[in-house]
Amino acid sequence: MVDKVIELEAKKVVAIKNVTANEEFFNGHFPEYPVMPGVLIVEALAQTSGIAMMQAEGNEGKIGLFAGIDGCRFKRQVIPGDQLRLEAEILRLRGSIAKAHVRATVDGELVCEADIMFALTDVVK
Template identity: 55%
Template sequence: MSDTAREPDFPHPEELLPHRAPFLLVDEIVELEPGKSCVGLWHLSGDEAFFTGHFPGRPTLPGVLMVEAIAQTAGLAAASASSLEGKLALFGGIDKARFRRQVIPGDTLRLEATIDRLSTRGGRARGTATVNGQVVCEASMMFLFADAKPVD
């Protein structure tokens, strides 16, 4: 057995969220406290389609996608709570969204989200996105839960 501490195994975001490429914006989970908090990473290669048009010659991650990535990270924390199995988290509101600096191809966003309130009907969360320790986006949000069964 090695002397180095082994990183815990966390589920892949696809195991907890219904999102799929190209709209799954969390590549990996690095910390998870079910029903309470999550830290994830989003590695931006520069090959993402939105960089082509936002903006030609100066590719910049759209702020709305940063907020969505934070929301998905909060969704991972919520979805990992066993009481919410079979539920789909939907935006109920976004508050206090602030954007602090440009995010460009090659950056990795560290996404941190904390659930402030959680019930079977919805909840509140807050989160931040950082690049190299600098805050690039922060927001608070409300979410509602719907039945996750596919619509016929």
């Protein structure tokens, strides 16, 4: 869901998702009124958070499993042609638990904001 990372710092990542009219999810959401599903906005923010978490020392080879979300609010619809700016800042990273504050905006206007929690685990093959 992330097209490009445009900023990468120790605890903060900013990424872009270009929302195009040919996205598969628009076929059913909604055929006459295409709106990006909120859960996919949250997924894009979670993926952005994952990029930020993997920057931390000792997290190489780990993945973040979605563990919870607090205070999630949607303020604006996302439609074809919008460019989502995805921001994730790691608030806490202790042991196997991480928490990030995330925001999605379009043209500076808030789309979604939340705190997302992750459980970090080693990749098992």
